[in-house]
Amino acid sequence: MPKIDITALPSESGSGYPAPYDAGFEKRHVTRLGKAAGLTQFGANLVRLEPGAMASQRHWHENQDEFLMVTKGTCTLVEDEGSTTLSPGDCAAFPAGNPNGHHLVNNSREDAEFLVIGTHSSTETGHYSDVDMMVRVTDGEYNFTRRDGSPIRGEGGQ
Amino acid sequence: MPKIDITALPSESGSGYPAPYDAGFEKRHVTRLGKAAGLTQFGANLVRLEPGAMASQRHWHENQDEFLMVTKGTCTLVEDEGSTTLSPGDCAAFPAGNPNGHHLVNNSREDAEFLVIGTHSSTETGHYSDVDMMVRVTDGEYNFTRRDGSPIRGEGGQ
Numbered sequence: 001m002p003k004i005d006i007t008a009l010p011s012e013s014g015s016g017y018p019a020p021y022d023a024g025f026e027k028r029h030v031t032r033l034g035k036a037a038g039l040t041q042f043g044a045n046l047v048r049l050e051p052g053a054m055a056s057q058r059h060w061h062e063n064q065d066e067f068l069m070v071t072k073g074t075c076t077l078v079e080d081e082g083s084t085t086l087s088p089g090d091c092a093a094f095p096a097g098n099p100n101g102h103h104l105v106n107n108s109r110e111d112a113e114f115l116v117i118g119t120h121s122s123t124e125t126g127h128y129s130d131v132d133m134m135v136r137v138t139d140g141e142y143n144f145t146r147r148d149g150s151p152i153r154g155e156g157g158q
Numbered sequence: 159m160p161k162i163d164i165t166a167l168p169s170e171s172g173s174g175y176p177a178p179y180d181a182g183f184e185k186r187h188v189t190r191l192g193k194a195a196g197l198t199q200f201g202a203n204l205v206r207l208e209p210g211a212m213a214s215q216r217h218w219h220e221n222q223d224e225f226l227m228v229t230k231g232t233c234t235l236v237e238d239e240g241s242t243t244l245s246p247g248d249c250a251a252f253p254a255g256n257p258n259g260h261h262l263v264n265n266s267r268e269d270a271e272f273l274v275i276g277t278h279s280s281t282e283t284g285h286y287s288d289v290d291m292m293v294r295v296t297d298g299e300y301n302f303t304r305r306d307g308s309p310i311r312g313e314g315g316q
Contacts (some may be wrong), residue, residue, distance in 0.1 A: 002250040002260055003235060003242050034225055037251030041223040041277040042200055044251065065199040067192055069227075069273055071247065077161060084161050089229065092160040093195030093202065102160055115227055117275050119199040 002037070006046065009036050017057060018144050018152045021131055027053035033115075042120055048113045049075065049106035055114070058103040058129040064119040066094040068104070073112030075104040080129070086114075101129025160195070164204065167194050175215065176302050176310045179289055185211035191273075200278055206271045207233065207264035213272070216261040216287040222277040224252040226262070231270030233262040238287070244272075259287025 034044030
């Protein structure tokens with residue numbers, strides 16, 4: 001049955017970012033619709049943000065197109081040019097390789113929700129605009145480092 | 159500006175299907191959101207169906223994943239197993255290579271609308287479940303034939 005039974009799917013909270021950049025993501029809830037339905041070429045995730053939550057660290061992708069549509073509540077899109085309020089039905093897109101870091105934040109007092117689509121690729125490099133972090137992804141393995149490639153938690157305990 | 163100004167985008171009606179399979183598609187209106195925003199890896203189209211319209215001939219893709227979410231009104235998803243009513247927020251997905259032909263039809267008395275995502279690929283073969291047609295796509299060129307590869311409008315005038 002191609003219709004997806006969304007209410008039957010698990011919702012994931014938390015983040016795979018290394019500390020301290022994983023703080024606050026317990027208020028972000030991700031339901032992986034495309035994965036549940038057997039899609040492999042792109043991700044299709046429904047993301048619920050509690051008030052005050054962000055959907056991700058502000059970032060951009062070298063290799064992967066990204067598209068989103070707000071489905072409930074109000075989200076704030078933050079990117080290099082500033083902030084834009086997005087309401088249900090509003091869409092935004094981020095072509096691969098455009099270094100305009102972006103993320104959604106819920107600055108409202110109600111839950112907000114959006115659908116996000118992102119290409120799957122065997123390798124990817126992601127850059128973060130507001131924190132000293134980058135990620136290289138190879139076959140699903142995420143390797144987070146500082147922008148200069150050094151470990152985020154160095155041997156010196158920094 | 160990553161936010162997409164949907165109201166400023168053109169809406170396309172009609173179909174590239176050969177006659178007689180193009181009939182009725184003047185009631186289908188497609189807005190190409192992803193293309194307008196510079197995405198190349200997948201399509202992200204908003205499709206409005208007038209009452210009685212179908213979104214496509216019932217079909218499946220050999221190479222391209224497909225995902226949709228109903229955004230307004232009520233659509234009927236028709237596939238091999240039967241019909242399912244989809245309301246706003248309902249989603250369906252169709253993994254590449256699954257030969258379960260599907261399409262959306264608007265059997266209601268009001269306009270309906272959905273967002274559909276489909277992978278872009280350099281080559282593709284599509285199969286149609288209810289009519290004697292198939293399509294081979296190479297670099298954006300669509301070649302529609304009967305299932306046996308013969309022209310849909312043969313030299314004999316058939």
